[in-house]
Amino acid sequence: MTEPPYLHIAAAIRHRIETGALRPGDRVPSTRQVVRDLGVAMATATRALAVLRDEGLVVTRPGSGTVVRTPDPPARRRAPVQELTTDRIVTTAMAVADAEGLEAVSMRRLAAELGVGPMSLYRHVAGRDALEVLLVRAVLREHPLPEPGPPGWRAKLELVSRVQWRAYRTHPWLPELISMTRPVLVPEAMAHTEWTLQALAGLPLPQAERLREALTLPALVRGLAASVAAETRAERETGQDNHEWWTTLGGEVRALLGSGRFPHLAAVQGQTLEDMDALLEHALTRHLDGLEMRLRAATSAGGSTSR
Structure with a gap:
């Protein structure tokens, strides 16, 4: 050919x-x-x-x-033990990204990991952009949504949010590949939006408001996940965890908080945010509480809904 x-x-x-x-x-x-x-x-x-x-x-x-580009130290090429396939390339790319971040994934690196020549990868994957789409699809297939899901709109929205959160926590690089304005148009990603819209379908809200809700909730989850990803990257690049980083800023923090300009921040000095899972649950609960109040108002105005 x-x-x-x-x-x-x-x-x-x-x-x-x-x-x-x-x-x-x-x-x-x-x-x-x-x-x-x-x-x-x-x-x-x-x-x-x-x-x-x-x-x-x-x-x-x-x-x-x-x-x-200035080359990296040469990687030891491994002898191929299996036939090269798209699935093997994606699995290897995911392992590298999970361990070292998405920036470590290159066609040359994958070729070295798989024990093949870089050009042979292009017979299976068109390039980096195509590989990123395949990575998103693979992750979402790992985290399927049940059909029909639990009863009630709130339970459904809680479930889809937690499924997405688990995907982000398992693969911290994933938020980099998810866009709210230019989404990846693949069946697995579209299924999440379709599932969410279905959960909202019977609620007494205008269609435009249901769409905004279907976009806002995953944006909330992704935003928190992006913060986790940034912290993971910072730890990898600096060798310091979050506590160690704050310790190095101790003198500067004490000076600022002791100035009297930030009394409310000074009152919570020493309380660090470490449990991101708890923060997700807090944000999710408060958001859905607000949506429930909105639905009650809509119901009293003549609509109907079920929890």
Whole structure:
């Protein structure tokens, strides 16, 4: 089977990098230069450079364009023990992301982990963006929603929120791949929204309000999960847990709180937020309490609902 043009372009630039013609920090041909020199479409040139980024060979830096990346210490290639499949690639990518964060996942790293050449991965996964979609789908398949679910709208909304929370806690990198404004349009993600809308379907609320509720609740869960993910990343990068980080700021904190400018903060000094699961339950309970009051008002105005 003839390889697509973007892979030939990527191979040519890769060869220049591997032979030393392009060294770490050197600029590689821009997409406009590739279009001009080779007469290909902009989409082809863009995809060629994306392949090199996926492999960890180049990085894009503001003001410098796309340059050759300084290589990591060589990873020991493992002998393949199974046939290479999309599922194996996704499983390996998930393991790397769980252990080291999403930023550690590159096509070159996965190839080393799987004991194959980087280009062989592209026969199964189109690139980094496609891999991220597959990761989201795999996680959501791990956390299915029951049908029909528990009785009552509140129990259903509690369940879907906790299922999503477990997915985020199991895979802390997941919030990076979930967007409320540009959602991943895959069946597994759409099923969560459909399930939530079904839970809200019989409530005496306008359709627009039900939609806002179906978007607000997962946004609340994702927002808390993103905070957990940021803390996980900070611990990995600094080697300090949250308590140790606050300890290093002890003198600065005491000075600020002792200034008299922040009396309410001073009153809770020393109380740190460590139980994020409890914070999720607090936020979820208060949110649904508010929704229940809204429904009572709507019911008294002529609608009907059930708990």
